[in-house]
Amino acid sequence: MANVSMTVNGRSVSGQCEDRTLLVQFIRENLGLTGTHVGCDTSQCGACVVHVDGKAVKSCTMLAAQADGSEVVTIEGLASGGELHPVQAAFREHHGLQCGFCTPGMIMSAVDMIQRHGGRLDEKTVRQELEGNICRCTGYHNIVKAVLDAASKMGDGTKVAAE
């Protein structure tokens, strides 16, 4: 058994889990944060993407023990003070989700993508960057629109933050 401590959505948490426990299992089962989803078992679908120390990570590819001491943000921690994150707002505005199952991972990947590229994203880049996130409902059309719109709205601020 491993003792694991980390900061999740700004809150210090700790727990005991089997050594083989994946980060996604720790988040869902130990912490009860069920917004992070599991859609496959080969790290292909991206439904489980969270941010670990500021980077998008598929939480099914990492053991909970490996995240010991890390700063983790899940979909539940993205909005601040009741205010939706611009990417969340853009997904709603552009109908970038249908069943909602891939959505948390999509949004966490999109936030990371925009942080890395700032306002310089174009459609082709967004489509390539979303390669690790599978959606079966939307055909990606409106997800791409939402990411581009959020990127243009966030552009300047994220460039500063990234530099």
Place this chain on the structure above:
Amino acid sequence: MGMEGIGARVARKEDKRFITGKGRYTDDMVVPGMKHAHFIRSPHAHAKIKSIDTSAAEKMPGVIGILNGAQLAEDAIGNIICGWMIHSKDGTPMNMGAWRPLAQDTVRYVGDAVAIVVADSKTQARDAAEAVVVDYETLPVVTSAIEALKDGAPQLHPEAKNNLIFDWEIGDSAATDAAIASAAHVTEMKVINNRLVPNPMEPRAALGVYDEGEDHYTLWTTSQNPHVARLVLSAFYNVAPENKLRVIAPDVGGGFGSKIYIYPEEIVCLWASKRTGVPVKWNSDRTEAFLTDAHGRDHVSTVKMAFDADNRITGFKVDTIANLGAYMSLFSSSVPTYLYATLLSGQYNIPNIHANVRTVYTNTVPVDAYRGAGRPEATYLVERTMETAARELGVSPAELRKTNFVREFPHQTPVIMCYDAGDFEASLNAAMDASDYAGFAARKEEAKSRGKLRGIGMSCYIEACGIAPSAAVGSLGAGVGLWESAEVRVNAVGTVEVLTGSHSHGQGHETTFAQLVADRFGVGIDTVSIVHGDTDKVQMGMGTYGSRSGAVGMSAVVKALDKVEIKAKKLAAHLLEADESDIVIENGELKVAGTDKSVPWFQMALAAYTAHNMPEGMEPGLKEGAFYDPSNFTFPAGCYICEVEVDPETGKTEIIQFVAADDFGKIINPMIVEGQVHGGVAQGIGQALLEGTHYDAETGQLLTASYMDYTMPRADDLPSFQISTTETACPSNPLGIKGCGEAGAIGSPPALINAITDAIGNNDLTMPATPQRVWAALGSAK
């Protein structure tokens, strides 16, 4: 239409919980004392079970119980049913073999469930399952339907000689043969419709809870139709009587047909909860989903289409072999028959049609309805044949279609369907304009200068959805009615709850159904709640599949709203001392037309519940229900045009543009309709270009059972889509709407394959058109 009424592009009410991680899916549910199940599945495609030894596993940490088919039989749990009876052309009923929820003597596909381990944790259940020893005696395997029909093939079920389930026909064989014999031209093709795995992103899950004190069962499940699940679980599987069983389908992460059916896992979790005395939860992993979710399509067909000297179609003859897998799933028999061959007239006047369909058992995952269900298979035949015929006849694909379009409605086809409304040329013209079809030749030349092969293809589809009326489908063999129910409750403060038997698993009902109420009563959609997915809350309903929620589900809501409106107006007239025929409802008020007299909506509602001042004989309260049974199917139709560039060096296809022009009749929320088309088209492109389901013919192993092997469409495989709509109202429902959920998946595959075959100059190309196949087809092109 108002800001939130019919036709308004309203952002979805349900989105907030999904974008903040607060959706509640079945696997998110936790109940006190909950334990975890792992299913032990056959690793063999065909084998006898000689023994199951659980002695070592039972001693493993955390194990609560290990159950198998023998115990299931002790409790008289029933066999899995097929709910649509088909008779062969000789009059005999279909040859259905038994499907036990846990196999007892024989396993028939890789993934067939054999036993279940219930343990404290998922990992303990999985570890213990590894220690269960099942001794199998392997049997010969067959995975191809054509091979399975041959003499000497391995036999799956004693009931089905030569693995033939039924040999069915529709239409006039002799007249069609005569038309072909006297034709000026006949186009012949062999067409394969590839097997697909539905892959909703949420894997299936079930949580069964038995309450000993009440002798009551609750099942949380990933279902598109929780009431149908309850009905079948009680009436056929003998798990619990209906009044002692609550089925809840909370947020469901996509279905596409695969979550219609009541699978072994749901039956077994519910039963195991009573047997072990603990709540039992199971959650499928992705490979398990590949191995157990009902697959789609898998047809092999030969077609002959006859034309006269004026290029008019005179006959269409189809012979199809459909692979139904190892067992007959719930609606598997209807898909390659009444949902398929009845659409073989396409958008065209075809005087003579005949189709023969043989369905076959093989050692593969059961096949059932997947987005489109039979209609994509029919459309693929018709539209690939039309495009090929145009090439053979030397006329443009558009002209050949225009020559043969149905132009007068109603139009009775020779294969049951009576098309009620449409304007096929309008959608063809819209798609040709949007794609600049006329400018294609120049684009092809330009591509050639870069060493690329450019092609363009079209598909003019028609489909039948909102399947109905109940009496008609009953006469064709359906075991259920296909109506829908609704209840509209106006609360004492004027807020509204709509209880619907439709189920949303991505379609946005919480928004669109509320738009109907906003449109009718002028109240904001935030004051309207849509209640669905719980058999304890909602009256009996039939659920969501076959693009029925709009045409059938919403029509039931309209019918209930009509009743509420009548009572509300009566009450308002009484309160305002006016004649009820003078009352109009506008902007949340009930007004006397032409006067300044009015009563706010909420005040009328309160008056209904205080009941201090009611018209004589009126009952207190304001709540009305309705059951709606449509008079006909709806017939969405449209034209899709796809333009591609093929790299002759690699065979790789790039989609340059994809244009859709659909006629969905009246549209409630264009944003949501567009989303349905995007998703449907993406799945159709997936079928045509990427998604191949491969079995090893020797062993029956599914070789494409993960996202490492089965190519799901990703964002960089697809273009942005250009979509538009034309409108002819559907006359058979009060809203004039036609279903839009499946059209994209129905219409798109032939458009894409027609484009690639145009580019490479070879009509012989099989889906999915992988670079390897395209490259090979290029090599053999004349």
